[in-house]
Amino acid sequence: MEGNKNITELGKILGYALVIMFAFVGFTKFGIPLVIPEAPPVEEKITGAMTKEQFVAMGDKIFHGKGTCTLCHSPVGGRAPLLDGVATRAPERIKDPRYKGKAKSGEEYIRESMMEPSAYVVAGFGKPGTNDSVSPMPQINKGSIGLSDVEINSVIAYFQNAGGIPVTVPLPTGAAPAPAAGGAEAAAPKPAATAAEAFNKFGCVTCHKVPGVEEAGELGPDLTKVAKLAGSRKPGYSAQEYVIESILKPNAYVVKGFDPDIMPGDLGDKITMSEMNLIVNALLGKK
Numbered sequence: 066m067e068g069n070k071n072i073t074e075l076g077k078i079l080g081y082a083l084v085i086m087f088a089f090v091g092f093t094k095f096g097i098p099l100v101i102p103e104a105p106p107v108e109e110k111i112t113g114a115m116t117k118e119q120f121v122a123m124g125d126k127i128f129h130g131k132g133t134c135t136l137c138h139s140p141v142g143g144r145a146p147l148l149d150g151v152a153t154r155a156p157e158r159i160k161d162p163r164y165k166g167k168a169k170s171g172e173e174y175i176r177e178s179m180m181e182p183s184a185y186v187v188a189g190f191g192k193p194g195t196n197d198s199v200s201p202m203p204q205i206n207k208g209s210i211g212l213s214d215v216e217i218n219s220v221i222a223y224f225q226n227a228g229g230i231p232v233t234v235p236l237p238t239g240a241a242p243a244p245a246a247g248g249a250e251a252a253a254p255k256p257a258a259t260a261a262e263a264f265n266k267f268g269c270v271t272c273h274k275v276p277g278v279e280e281a282g283e284l285g286p287d288l289t290k291v292a293k294l295a296g297s298r299k300p301g302y303s304a305q306e307y308v309i310e311s312i313l314k315p316n317a318y319v320v321k322g323f324d325p326d327i328m329p330g331d332l333g334d335k336i337t338m339s340e341m342n343l344i345v346n347a348l349l350g351k352k
């Protein structure tokens with residue numbers, strides 16, 4: 066199986082290599098381009114009643130997929146606290162003298178952490194310069210992540226189950242089928258058609274301010290300014306080459322004032338050629 070998979074992937078790379086040779090002279094610096102069509106992300110469909118096990122499994126998928134949580138909550142980089150024990154520590158959080166939110170239970174604390182991240186900022190993880198009063202985490206019920214109430218509950222169920230404590234969130238009963246946020250389509254997702262779609266799809270907006278998108282993340286540099294800077298970042302690199310490398314190998318050049326390992330290093334495995342084109346052109350202010 067593994068061998069077959071490798072052959073298919075090689076085929077994809079070779080298929081794209083030709084296009085890339087013409088479209089992106091810049092790729093020659095990085096050897097064989099890693100830009101291949103992405104595997105379809107799993108969209109969560111909420112259908113009727115669910116058992117606890119099904120609801121926990123749904124939360125697991127959302128946490129590791131569409132919620133984009135692991136962009137930050139992962140062992141690499143230490144950019145956000147690990148959430149393995151969050152359900153068990155939640156009741157302690159609300160007793161902390163620094164706590165200024167409204168939660169009365171562990172369940173409410175977790176929900177509030179997701180919807181109003183600045184209600185309580187875990188010490189040492191606040192936005193730089195705010196003395197841990199402002200969280201860099203986006204509100205995950207808004208903007209490009211846009212989880213529905215049911216999806217948020219499923220993530221809480223996943224945390225509670227992982228922590229070995231009772232699941233207290235209501236399970237979907239099927240009485241009122243909840244619409245999946247973001248219009249979960251059954252069809253395989255198409256590559257992004259516009260730069261704004263691509264910026265949302267790959268979570269760029271979670272960490273960056275990008276041209277043409279109002280939502281603005283603050284973990285990474287403001288990319289509305291990168292067009293001016295890109296050409297002089299690395300000797301011997303054109304602006305285009307620099308931007309492509311920044312996306313495929315974020316640690317190759319670490320912008321001053323920011324930490325390495327924060328930006329995901331596997332974007333090259335997911336992004337398609339056309340999406341890369343859209344992103345690079347938008348960042349460099351080209352049509």
Ligand code: HEC
Nearest residue numbers: 132133134137144145146178182185186187190200202205
């Ligand atoms: C852009 C980075 C980022 C993303 C994406 C993100 N978080 Fe966070 N999260 C943080 C940071 C940083 C903190 C610590 C600061 C704070 O308390 O808000 C945090 C804190 C939390 C906490 C409180 C942890 C505690 O120990 O009290 C929970 C719960 C949480 N996040 C859940 C989630 C879930 C669920 C998702 C996905 C739906 C998510 N986060 C997506 C950065 C992120």
Ligand code: HEC
Nearest residue numbers: 136267268269272284285286311315318319320323327328
């Ligand atoms: C989890 C947060 C995160 C995500 C998601 C993310 N980045 Fe970044 N990015 C960073 C950080 C932090 C830096 C600065 C450190 C460095 O240079 O690696 C950075 C640096 C960059 C730079 C170099 C900027 C400069 O001024 O030189 C570019 C270009 C860039 N990112 C593009 C993107 C694009 C495009 C996406 C989406 C496809 C993306 N990033 C997704 C965090 C992120």
